[in-house]
Amino acid sequence: MQQPGRAAEIKAIGIGKSFGSFRALDNLSLDIGRGEFLTLLGPSGSGKTTFLMILAGFVQPTEGRLFSDGVDITDRPAEQRAAGMVFQGYALFPHMSVEANIAFPLKVRKKSAADIKRRVGEMIERVGLKGHEKKLPAQLSGGQQQRVALARALVFEPGVLLLDEPFSALDKGLRGQMQAEMKRLHQETGTTFVFVTHDQSEALALSSRVAIFNHGKLLQVGAPDEVYDRPDNRFVAEFLGEINMLPLKGVRPSDYGSTGLCEDRAVSMRCKAEAVRGDAILAIRPEYMSISGEAAAGENGIAATATNSTYLGAATRLDLTTRQGAKVTVSVPNEVAAAALSKGNSVWLTWPAEKGFLLPHGGQ
Amino acid sequence: MRSYLSDRMGAALLMAPLLLFLVLAYAWPFLGVVKWSFTLPSPGLGQYEALLTDDLVQSVFIRTLRIAAIVTVVSVAAAYAITVVWVRGTPAQRLIAEFCILVPFWISVLTRAFGWVALLSNRGLINTWLQAIGFISEPLALVRNEFGVIVGMTHFLIPFAVFPLASAMRSLDDRVLLAARGLGSSRMRTFWTVFVPMTRSGIIGAAMIVFVFSLGFFVTPAILGGGRSVMIAELIYLRIFQSPDWGLGAAISVVLVLFVGALMALLFRYVRPNQLI
Numbered sequence: 083m084q085q086p087g088r089a090a091e092i093k094a095i096g097i098g099k100s101f102g103s104f105r106a107l108d109n110l111s112l113d114i115g116r117g118e119f120l121t122l123l124g125p126s127g128s129g130k131t132t133f134l135m136i137l138a139g140f141v142q143p144t145e146g147r148l149f150s151d152g153v154d155i156t157d158r159p160a161e162q163r164a165a166g167m168v169f170q171g172y173a174l175f176p177h178m179s180v181e182a183n184i185a186f187p188l189k190v191r192k193k194s195a196a197d198i199k200r201r202v203g204e205m206i207e208r209v210g211l212k213g214h215e216k217k218l219p220a221q222l223s224g225g226q227q228q229r230v231a232l233a234r235a236l237v238f239e240p241g242v243l244l245l246d247e248p249f250s251a252l253d254k255g256l257r258g259q260m261q262a263e264m265k266r267l268h269q270e271t272g273t274t275f276v277f278v279t280h281d282q283s284e285a286l287a288l289s290s291r292v293a294i295f296n297h298g299k300l301l302q303v304g305a306p307d308e309v310y311d312r313p314d315n316r317f318v319a320e321f322l323g324e325i326n327m328l329p330l331k332g333v334r335p336s337d338y339g340s341t342g343l344c345e346d347r348a349v350s351m352r353c354k355a356e357a358v359r360g361d362a363i364l365a366i367r368p369e370y371m372s373i374s375g376e377a378a379a380g381e382n383g384i385a386a387t388a389t390n391s392t393y394l395g396a397a398t399r400l401d402l403t404t405r406q407g408a409k410v411t412v413s414v415p416n417e418v419a420a421a422a423l424s425k426g427n428s429v430w431l432t433w434p435a436e437k438g439f440l441l442p443h444g445g446q
Numbered sequence: 447m448r449s450y451l452s453d454r455m456g457a458a459l460l461m462a463p464l465l466l467f468l469v470l471a472y473a474w475p476f477l478g479v480v481k482w483s484f485t486l487p488s489p490g491l492g493q494y495e496a497l498l499t500d501d502l503v504q505s506v507f508i509r510t511l512r513i514a515a516i517v518t519v520v521s522v523a524a525a526y527a528i529t530v531v532w533v534r535g536t537p538a539q540r541l542i543a544e545f546c547i548l549v550p551f552w553i554s555v556l557t558r559a560f561g562w563v564a565l566l567s568n569r570g571l572i573n574t575w576l577q578a579i580g581f582i583s584e585p586l587a588l589v590r591n592e593f594g595v596i597v598g599m600t601h602f603l604i605p606f607a608v609f610p611l612a613s614a615m616r617s618l619d620d621r622v623l624l625a626a627r628g629l630g631s632s633r634m635r636t637f638w639t640v641f642v643p644m645t646r647s648g649i650i651g652a653a654m655i656v657f658v659f660s661l662g663f664f665v666t667p668a669i670l671g672g673g674r675s676v677m678i679a680e681l682i683y684l685r686i687f688q689s690p691d692w693g694l695g696a697a698i699s700v701v702l703v704l705f706v707g708a709l710m711a712l713l714f715r716y717v718r719p720n721q722l723i
Contacts, residue, residue, distance in 0.1 A: 140624055160627045167628040173621035177643045186639075187629040234629065 089117040089274045090150050090241030097146035099132055106132040108298045119268050119275045121285040124295030134278050138244050139163045166235030166243040172227045174219040180230050181215040187238040205233040225256045242274040261288055282322050294318050316441050319365050326410045330364045345406050349382045352436040363441040370437035371412040373422050374430050383432040386410060388422045479696045486693030493697035510678045514660035517599045521656045525607035533615040547605050559669040562598045563589055590672030598670040599663055607652035614648025647717050654713040658706050678702055
């Protein structure tokens, strides 16, 4: 976070934070790579924002150390860390014009007037605020305020940009637009971005890696497809999107990966049954399941009855119940759904072996 | 939807006693004062002409404006410091600040004025101590002059400046201050370039209230000025009760009321009434 213009590499070791008896963060260790776009994802109260505030220097951790480019910055106050930060609600200076807001961090750093003018001008151009230089924040739309906040946080070329739910106040269309813009800014500046959100689709769409938090613990870190397709535990699996869970018996390793019994039918998984033996849960995302008249020999499949359908335009969401009463949801082409419902009785749910994964039975 | 109308009527009914009281006890008698200013001792604009030419009246006006201006600056500055502690301090600091703000409210203005006389007079606490430690040989003239008046008025008016300031400071978004620090601004710089400008409406409100109150101050200047530092209200009193010069006293009153009214109108262009409490 010190040399301007150079993306920072951050290392958190054993970070913990207690507020009285409330444990906001517990033993968190995480490496944030130079120039990466890391998203901290979790429900409210999961500790993601607390961690962001610790990175910014606004909150002191009760335990652990924080390093930036190898330098211990745990006790360094926020104003000396100078990470760029975009707050929820933007926190613009209401009494300053757009220009003055963006110039603020440069003035603090005692840059020359000519330098400030040039860099502010460039930044205003880059975030598309030309013509709004003299306006006050209150005269701008939400999206424009967002751009000012981004420009102000990036103009002094911080090593890391911290973003606390920056899009939560925007409507859906604008949100998509700002997400694309932020991705572009990340590519252009090459700065390390740490982004907090509770919106899993936003996290998956934007990040190079996602860190999932719950109850003050970091549960899993990985690339979006990694955490989505191979979650370590049930919370991560459920938080990242809809998922079907089927009870599995007699799980054991096989040459291929692992096998088990699902409603008395042998099924196979590509993943290894390392931690899981005997009873387990087989988890499959709805979009990876399909419906057919009969499962081919050796194919993964169970029998189920369609109970309800919801037309979604491009596809239909079909709710089914298996013979042993498990509820399953699939997303299928509209005509397939119609056919399944009209049959009234049993259809086959099938899925490729590499799309199912094992979760420990019960618990998290 | 039940009753926008009847709610409004309810509100009007609740306000009626106050309005009636103001009309009967204030507006109506004041019209009488206005009448005196044009009729006593003889009908015409003579009293207003006298206002413009009378050296004593002019010097009292100027002194009043000067004292009010000084008291305003000192009170608002002191109140700002107290309010920062009251609104943003630790719980213990808040308690102490609250005590300092509220206790003066419970003590009458008269008591406080005499309290200051006891502290500031030639044989008062401050002069006695300063002489005892050998810091001065002759007592300092701390009272029966403008200095004493300013001290007493400032002390009285600080709490009135605190409320508009507190209201402005409370409505300030903490994240904006965090943002400033996150952008590299020291606490000092953040205070001066972000915190103070963002409480501008509170500063304007506090200054206007103190200034307007100062213009009409009577008891404190009468006691602490000792007749040597006469302000407008005391001059009006002297003209009406000690010299039979009702016409001139009335004319000064009218000018004072118009001036204060103009200031209030200006004040409410900048701040809403609910920001003042």
